[in-house]
Amino acid sequence: MAEKPENDSAPAQQAPQVQMKVLGQFVRDLSFENVMAQKGASGEVQPDISVQVNLDAKKRKPDNQYEVMIKLNIESKAKGMDDVLFLMEIEYVGIFHVAGVPDDQLHPFLLIECPRMLFPFLRRIVSDVTRDGGYPPLNLDNIDFVALYRSELARRQAAQGEAPANA
Template sequence: MAETNGADTAQQPQAPKMNVLAQFIRDLSFENILSTKGVSGEVTPDVQVQVNLDAKKRPADNQYEVVMKLKVESKAKDSGAHLFVLELEYAGVFHIENVPEEQLHPFLLIECPRMLFPFVRRIVSDVSRDGGFPPLNLETIDFLALYRNELQRRQAAQQSETPPVAQA
């Protein structure tokens, strides 16, 4: 009976495994532009957030590095004057096993950033508060939608670069 159970488990695909080995701030910049310009009165901010993701294989087996690059710009709604600019590159090193090769790219750019995001949110909140502004709580980012949008953008770029086929 024990031999049959062993054969059954060998045929079943193993569940994906992910471990976060490290996470760290690769680069951080905060410019409090408001303090140098001395804007007076009540200011209603308009906050723009740009997110870029990057993933690469590391030399060790099954290890990948995922970097989330965030640029947060806050401007006054009425005048358009910059209040602050925050740039953050936050990286995570992941050990990933049992993910099929065709699913690895989306896994790295969707699931890994989901793991990093709460820490990024906290850093942005703390830095904006320590920079003299109310803490900025980032809304949850839909990494699946971000991934799909990037795929569509790349497909559109490839189609526009393809020269038209000449007809005889």
């Protein structure tokens, strides 16, 4: 007696396999303003650092290609004072080939998974630039891209909810 496979149609019902490849990555824009050095200030200061993160993704011409950008605005001030030590802005871009992701999941995939792939490279650049600027290397904490995505969705929903009331 031959055994039958339990589910002959299983391969046809499986979800498509998600494929992601990094085709390229680069610094699109970088600005580092060493304010403290320009003023000629010296001495020991404790830095107070603020980091703002913005994400963007857009479709490119070839099928299944997307451009994902992480933009960081970093400001370092002397703790307890308004003296700016340095300002840094960087736009870091990755070009990705993404296939097999359902349309309803593509947006979060591009703004969560792709930035996770780029972030270690961006972190190293920030560390090198701040060190080369005469400061201790700034080692950025990990960014929770899921939380960042959810907060942006909540912000957009709140903005849409308020828009009709103002009209």
